[in-house]
Amino acid sequence: MSESAFPLLSLIIALPLMGAVLIGACHHIRLAKTIALSIALLELIPTLLAVRWFDATNDSFQLVERHTWIPSLNIEFLVGIDGISVLFLPMTAVVTVMAILSCWNSISHLSRFHFALLLALESVTMGVFSALDLVLFFLFWELTLPLIFFLIGLWGVGPRRRSAATKYTLFMLVGGVPILFAIVMLAINHVNVVVGIIPKDLSFSFPELLATPLPENLQGLVFILLLTGFAIKAPLIPFHTWLPTVAMEGSPQITAVLVGLKLGVYGILRFAMPLSPSAAVEYSWAMGIVGAITLIYCALIALQQTNLRRLLAYASVSHVGLVIIGLASLNIQGLQGAILSLFNFTLIASSLMLVAGFIQHRLGSTEIIHLGGLAKVMPHLTVFYFILTFASIGVPGTIGFPAELLLIIGAMLAHPSLAITALAGSVLGAAYILSFSRRAFLGPIHHIAVMKVQDLRLRERLVLCLPLALILLFGFFPNRLLNINQKSAEAWLTRLLDQPAMENREMARLTEAP
Numbered sequence: 001m002s003e004s005a006f007p008l009l010s011l012i013i014a015l016p017l018m019g020a021v022l023i024g025a026c027h028h029i030r031l032a033k034t035i036a037l038s039i040a041l042l043e044l045i046p047t048l049l050a051v052r053w054f055d056a057t058n059d060s061f062q063l064v065e066r067h068t069w070i071p072s073l074n075i076e077f078l079v080g081i082d083g084i085s086v087l088f089l090p091m092t093a094v095v096t097v098m099a100i101l102s103c104w105n106s107i108s109h110l111s112r113f114h115f116a117l118l119l120a121l122e123s124v125t126m127g128v129f130s131a132l133d134l135v136l137f138f139l140f141w142e143l144t145l146p147l148i149f150f151l152i153g154l155w156g157v158g159p160r161r162r163s164a165a166t167k168y169t170l171f172m173l174v175g176g177v178p179i180l181f182a183i184v185m186l187a188i189n190h191v192n193v194v195v196g197i198i199p200k201d202l203s204f205s206f207p208e209l210l211a212t213p214l215p216e217n218l219q220g221l222v223f224i225l226l227l228t229g230f231a232i233k234a235p236l237i238p239f240h241t242w243l244p245t246v247a248m249e250g251s252p253q254i255t256a257v258l259v260g261l262k263l264g265v266y267g268i269l270r271f272a273m274p275l276s277p278s279a280a281v282e283y284s285w286a287m288g289i290v291g292a293i294t295l296i297y298c299a300l301i302a303l304q305q306t307n308l309r310r311l312l313a314y315a316s317v318s319h320v321g322l323v324i325i326g327l328a329s330l331n332i333q334g335l336q337g338a339i340l341s342l343f344n345f346t347l348i349a350s351s352l353m354l355v356a357g358f359i360q361h362r363l364g365s366t367e368i369i370h371l372g373g374l375a376k377v378m379p380h381l382t383v384f385y386f387i388l389t390f391a392s393i394g395v396p397g398t399i400g401f402p403a404e405l406l407l408i409i410g411a412m413l414a415h416p417s418l419a420i421t422a423l424a425g426s427v428l429g430a431a432y433i434l435s436f437s438r439r440a441f442l443g444p445i446h447h448i449a450v451m452k453v454q455d456l457r458l459r460e461r462l463v464l465c466l467p468l469a470l471i472l473l474f475g476f477f478p479n480r481l482l483n484i485n486q487k488s489a490e491a492w493l494t495r496l497l498d499q500p501a502m503e504n505r506e507m508a509r510l511t512e513a514p
Contacts, residue, residue, distance in 0.1 A: 003064045003065070003066070007065055008046055008049060008050055008053070008063055009050070009063055009065055009079040009080070009081065009126075009130045009471045010065055010079065012043070012046045012047055012050065012089060012126050012130070013079070013123055013126045013127050013130065014123070015042065015043050015046065015123075016039060016040070016041075016043055016096070016119040016120065016122040016123040016126070017038075017119070017120060017123040019035060019036065019038075019039030019116075019119045020116040020117070020120040020123070021116075021117040021374040021509050022035050022039075022230055023036060023112050023115055023116040023119070024112070024116055026112065029111045029112060030110040032110065032111065032115055032116075033100075033104065033115060035115075036100050036115035036116075036118065036119060037097070037100050037101065037104075040093065040097045040100050040119065040122070041097060043093045043096070043122065043250070044090065044093045044094070044097070047089040047090040047092070047093045047126075048090055048414050050063060050081060050086060050089050050090075051086055051087070051089070051090060051484070053447035054081065054083075054086050054484065056083060056423070056483055056484050056485075056486065056487060057487060058487065059082065059083065059487040059488050059490065059491035060082065061080035061081065061082050061132060061207060062080060062081060062082065063079075063080055063081055064078070064079070064080035065077070065078070065079050065080070066078050066131070069133075069136070070135075072199060073135075073199050073202055073204075074199070074200075074201075074202050074203055074204065074205075075133060075135045075136070075204055076133050076136070076204075076205065077133070077136060078132040078133040078136060078205055078206075078342035079127075079130040079131055079132055079136075080130065080132045081129075081130055081494070082488045082489030083484050083485035083486065083487055083489065084269065084270060084339060084485055084488050084489070084492065085129050085130065085266075085270065086484065086485075087339075087343055087481065087484060087485070088129040088261070088266065088346075089129060089130070091125060091260075091261070091343060091346040091347070092122060092125050092126060092129065092261060092346075093122070094346070094347075094466060094467070094470075095256065095257055095261060095346060095350050096118060096119070096121075096122040096257075096259050097252075097259050097466075098256065098351070098354060098466070098467070099118055099254070099256060099257055099350075099354075100115065100118060100250065100253075100257070100464050101357075101459055101460075101462065101463045102253050102357060102460070102463050103155075103251065103252075103253045104355045104459060106361055107155060108320065110154060110155075113150075113154075114151070114154070114155055115238065117147050117150055117151055118151070118253070118288065120147055120179040121144065121147045121148065121151070121257065124143040124144050124147065125139045125140075125144065125261060125263070127139075127140030127143075128140045128141055128144070128263055128266070128334045129266065131206075132205065132206045132207060133204050133205055133206065134183045134186065134187075134204045134205075134206060134209070134271075135183065135204045136204075137206075137271075138176070138179065138180060138183060141176065141179070141263070141267075141385065142176055144172075144263070144399055145169055145172050145173065146169075148165075148168060148169075148254065148258070149165045149166075149168070149169045150165075150250070151250070151251065151254040152164055152165035152168060152246060152249065152250040152254055152391055153165035153166075155251045155254075156249045156250045157249070157250070157251055157252070157360060158248050158249030158250070159249075160245075160249050161250060162247035163249070164242075164245045164246050164248070164250060165249075165250075166247055167242050167245055167246075167427045168242050168245075168482040170283040171232055171235075171239065171242045172232065172233060173452060174232065175228070175229045175230070175231075175232030175233055175239075175264075176229060177229070178224075178225035178226070178228045178229040179225065179226060179229035179230070179267075181225055182221075182222045182225035182229070182275075182509075183204065184207050185218060185221070185222055185225075186204075186212075186214070186222060186275060187202045187203060187204050187209075188202070189200070189212065189214055190202065190203040190208070190209060190212045190217060191203075193212050193213060194212075206271070206275075209275060210274060210495070214275070214276060214278075216278060217364060219276040219278050219279035220275075220276070220279045220282070220283070221431065222275060222276045222279070223273075223275075223276035223279035223280055223283065224273060224279075224283075226267070226268070226271055226272035226276070227268060227272050227287075229267070229273055230264045230265070230267035230268045231264065231265065231268070231290075232270075233263055233264030233267065234262060234264030234265050234320050234324075235264065235317060235320065236264075236290055236291075236294050236317075236320060236321070236324065237293055237294045237297060237298070237317075237321075239288065240294070240298065240317045243258065243259070243313045243316065243317060244257060244310050244313040244314060244451075247259070247309045247310055247312065247313035247353070248307070248309055248310055248313075251357070252309075252353055252354055252356060252357020252358075252360060252361075253354070253357065255309070255313075255357075255372075256349075256351075256353040256354050257350065259312065259313065259316040259345070259349040259350060259355075260346045260347075260349050260350030261346060261350075261352055262320065262323070262345060262346075264320075265320060265323055265324070265338075265342060266342070268324075268327065269338070269339070269342075273327065273492075273496060274495055274496070275491060277495050279452060279494055280419065281330065281496055284328045284329075284330055285328070287324055287327065287328040288324075288325055288328035288329075288414070288507075290321075290324060290417070290420050291320075291321045291322065291323070291324030291325040291327075291328060292321065292325060292417075292418065292421040293321070294317060294318065294320060294321030295318050295319075295321030295322050295325065295422070295425040296318075296321075296421065296424060296425055296428070297318075297320065298314045298315070298317040298318035299314075299315075299318045299425055299428035299429055299432065300428065301314050302315050302318060302428075302429075302432040302433075303428065303431060303435070304434045305432070305436070306367055306368045306369065307366050307367050307368070308356045308359065308366035308368075308371075308436065308440065309353070309356045309360070309366050311355060311432065311433075311436055312349070312352055312353055315349075315389065315392070315429065315432065315433065316345070316349050318425060318428075318429065319341065319345060319349070319392075319429075322341065322404075322422060322425055322426075323341050323342065323405055324338075325407065325411050325418050325421065325422055326338035326341065326406070326407040326410050326411070327412065327464070328414070329407075329410035329411050329414035329418065330414060330417070330426060330493065330496060330497065331410050331413050331414060331493070332410075332489055332490065332493060333406045333407075333410035333413060334406070334407060334409075334410020334411060334413070334414065334442055335410070335489045335492065335493060336406055336408055336482055336485065336486070337402075337403055337405070337406025337407035337408075337409070337484050338407065338488050339482060339489065340399070340402060340403040340406060340478065340481060340482065341403040341407060343399070343403075343474075343481060344391070344399050344400055344403045344471075345484060347391075347399065347470055347471055348388055348391050348392050348399075348400065348467070348468040349392075350467070351384075351388050351464055351467045351468075352385070352388050352389070352392065354463060354464070355381060355384060355388065355464070357387050357429055358381060358456065358460055359371070359374070359381075362453045362454065363449055363450065363453060368436065368439055368440055370447060370449070371440040371441075371450065372439065372440065372443055372444065372445060372446045372447070372448075372450065373441075373442070373445030373446070374441045374442055374450065374453075375442055376445060376469045377445070377451060377453050377455065378453060378454075378455045378456070379455065380454045380455050380456045380461060381397070381455060382441050384456070384461075384464045384468060385441065386437065386441075387463075387468060387471070387472075388467075388468070388471070389434070389437055391435050391471045391475070392429070392433060393426065393429050393430040393433060393434075394426060396475075397472065397475050397476065398472065398475040399470070399471050399472075399473050399474045399475045399478065400471075400475070401475060402475070402478035402482075403478075404426060405424075407422055408422045408423060408426075418461070458465060
């Protein structure tokens with residue numbers, strides 16, 4: 001690990017939280033919104049610095065900060081990043097800026113509280129992506145729950161928004177139980193391996209737990225516990241039902257955050273598979289099957305949707321299935337395709353959900369029966385929407401193309417049936433999004449309300465310009481992203497596929513320790 005002389009990651013975590021406190025002390029709504037936007041924009045600077053300072057030729061954790069937190073249990077404030085996590089920091093900052101700008105004038109009550117919660121959510125999400133102590137990670141993970149609960153329940157657009165907030169929270173609380181059990185099991189296993197005593201020799205350090213051999217009889221249980229907990233958040237079938245509900249009842253900005261930042265998939269990639277590598281390899285076939293079922297099943301459901309927000313929710317779940325297929329492929333193409341797809345979703349899925357929110361705000365509905373002919377009255381929104389749509393189905397020239405290409409190649413190298421499923425999912429994805437787009441944006445105008453609708457304002461165009469520029473830039477130059485995670489991806493695969501040799505080396509190191 002490479003420790004940092006400057007606490008950059010602590011600054012990234014603390015800055016939005018300080019902004020939330022400032023908003024709480026502010027009594028003027030306009031000033032509070034200005035503070036929220038200023039802090040969100042300022043947050044981009046240290047996250048980009050983290051990318052700039054990151055050494056892509058080094059596969060270890062970098063910018064590491066370690067401080068004693070609960071010494072009696074050996075729990076630390078331990079943060080750091082590698083090639084897998086570094087890109088999620090600026091993407092979280094970008095999505096937060098988009099969310100704040102998109103709801104600038106649409107929040108009519110408790111505005112200060114709303115913007116403070118958005119910044120607090122950004123802070124804990126940064127913590128999720130940078131935490132290297134499993135208890136610290138779990139703390140940040142659980143802190144997202146009350147924030148999202150209030151953001152859905154207080155500012156949702158549907159009549160059952162409070163029920164949707166409760167459903168989301170209950171799902172996440174249930175998902176947290178197996179994750180916590182797995183963390184405790186890993187810490188106790190460390191005590192047994194070093195022949196220590198509890199609590200003196202407990203360890204929750206992710207790097208240290210990676211170096212601690214996990215017996216075969218525990219690997220399967222730890223893997224299933226972590227996979228189940230993270231699958232609920234991802235979400236994967238059969239835990240996916242909360243996301244369409246939240247998409248229909250919650251506000252567009254919080255839904256954009258949820259569909260854009262795939263914390264559950266990150267958890268599978270970051271913790272579940274590396275911490276139980278033998279089990280991850282052994283059950284990779286099951287992961288592939290779950291991913292394939294999620295991909296096809298949710299794509300077929302999306303084909304039947306008549307509401308844009310619900311369609312985008314099922315499309316998001318379907319895309320998660322494609323990422324899981326990439327991870328289950330256990331090769332560099334599938335892994336890098338999965339990481340690139342997560343980056344892709346952050347830009348595309350969140351932007352499309354905000355576009356749906358703009359339509360909802362103007363017409364009061366995103367049902368297909370209330371749309372039709374939008375291209376004639378909203379040309380600017382139509383251009384943004386179709387470019388984002390083309391990126392979501394992997395049209396060349398957009399970031400979606402290299403991401404899907406790598407995933408399909410990785411699936412083909414792993415097993416032809418996975419590749420066929422991935423291709424079928426891509427075709428179905430094009431079918432449901434283009435079919436809905438044709439009916440909603442093209443053709444004659446059927447409703448007077450559509451004829452009177454206003455096109456995107458300048459602020460709303462600015463919201464969509466940044467993700468659009470990134471989608472096209474990295475669509476033509478994907479290596480700028482792939483080079484960042486190349487070494488970390490190779491190290492990730494080596495840990496899974498060369499596990500016996502690594503376990504022997506680590507066991508020798510532990511037995512030689514005084």
